[in-house]
Amino acid sequence: MKLELQAKFLQHLNRKQSDKGFTLIELLVVIIIIGILAAIALPTFLNQTAKGKQSEAKNTVSAVNKSQTAYRVESTAFASDMSTLSLGLPTQTTNYTYAVSGSTETSTVTGEARDASLKGYSGANTRYTDANSQSAIASVLCENLAPGTGTVTVPTTNALATVVAAAASCPATAKTL
Template identity: 65%
Template sequence: MKTEFKAKLLNHLIQRKKDDKGFTLIELLVVIIIIGILAAIALPAFLNQANKAKQSEAKTYVGSMNRGQQAYYLEKTAFVIDDKDFGKLGLGVATQTENYKYQVKDGGGGSAVINLGIVRTDVNAKPPLKAYVGGVSLATVQSTSEATTLARLFEADQAVGVGGTNADAVSMNFTQNDGPQTPDGFSDLGGSK
């Protein structure tokens, strides 16, 4: 082979290598499809975690309301049973947040109180959120005949969107020795017994 021909062939191959830099359209499409599949898998999991964080707010606030009611009863021998007196619990909790509305209502003649974390009816949570209910009641310690308070926290079995759970529709039974009983449509998350 002539030297001149070899030089041209090598020059042509080097030039071809320089022109081949970059990605082909097929390679780019494959990468975009892979990213799309990963996003389709990850997005629902992410949305579920974001919803759990929103529900965690309500669970924490209603639990704090329960403890606040117990402390208030210890000091004043009465429960806060009216929304206008909500601030007397001294929790620093807003009665309404971005997703929830917090209320208190009488659970039975001043001897029990129901604390509510209700999904706001004017917010369309996607996916829907669960409501939380807390109950605090008086109980008598059998051995000493002293009065104490029992508190429980409950989570709605079904998530609700706009329209939410009506605070007036939530009712709870209280027993002398076991305290708050699980309302219909809710699950027991525990509390003091």
């Protein structure tokens, strides 16, 4: 009996080794599952690359806003161009073109997208006198609601305001960050 068991076991092992590989149906199921996962992940991945590129503009506009505030505290007017602020930031990159303007009471900075899939960014500073007759500076950072390479809408500034919310605000086509 022992010999018969050994023979059957050897036959079983021999058959098992000849059944190596996958069937066509198994391969098709795996390919379909991979295709579905790729279709789900691809749009998310593409959004993440756009967000990464947009963070460049968000950081640059924010840095210029902060630098303008510091510059205005030390000077009688906001800086009228990027080089006056001495930030070492370029006025044009692969993804964005930046523009800075300033006067005695207000300053603006825009980051216009050079790629239609990216959103534009803008910022503004306004020097105003608050309810206690103290000089203050309001800053705002805006993100366009829709992506595109068109003109970036500049925030609204009001040097005659007495509260921060009225001194600088984003237009209807942008959201405040």
